[in-house]
Every structure is written in structure tokens, then in C-alpha cells.
Amino acid sequence: MTEPLVLQQKLDLPAAAPLAEELKARLDGDVVIDVGQVTQIGALCLQVLLSAATSLKAADHSMSLINVNDRVVEQLAQMGFSPETVAEGRV
Numbered sequence: 001m002t003e004p005l006v007l008q009q010k011l012d013l014p015a016a017a018p019l020a021e022e023l024k025a026r027l028d029g030d031v032v033i034d035v036g037q038v039t040q041i042g043a044l045c046l047q048v049l050l051s052a053a054t055s056l057k058a059a060d061h062s063m064s065l066i067n068v069n070d071r072v073v074e075q076l077a078q079m080g081f082s083p084e085t086v087a088e089g090r091v
Helices: 013-024 043-058 070-078 083-088
Strands: 031-034 063-066
Touching: 013 043, 031 043, 043 063, 043 083, 063 083, 070 083
Parallel strands: 031 063
Antiparallel strands: none
8 A cells, every 4th residue: 555645735826846756656556645635726726636537547556535634624625526436537
């Protein structure tokens, strides 16, 4: 089992490119993402997560989000998502 990818606290515009690179390096297997430290998730980082989940699903791999706090759940809901729909790559 691979180590979870622990996301940084603030997933804003400057965090999007490094997040994309980190996820790209993990597309060869199942990915576990620890969002326990996240206090802010922006639309671009959400898009990066959705893209990775879609790519993983197409390659018969999966993404799962762990340690999702209420703040992240609320922010995702405001953008029309839940942790489950993000992990599935669904819009």
C-alpha cells in the first residue's frame, strides 16, 4: 500500500500546479489523499483532484479521500461536490 498524499493547508491557485505534479507521479496505482490539514480548497485545486480521479478511474485505479473535515465538506458542497463525488471524478 502506498503512503497517503497529505495535502497542504491552503489549496489555492499557487498550490494547483504542485498538486497536479504530485498526483501525476501517482497515477500508476490507487491513490489515498489525506485532507485532514486542509482549511481552504479552491476551484482550481478541486479541478486538479477531479482530473486525477478521472484518469485513475480510466486506468482501473481508485482515489479515496481520508480525514475529511467539516470545513472541507462545506466548501466542496458550495461548489456542488462531496468527498465521494470528487474521489469518483464525477461532476
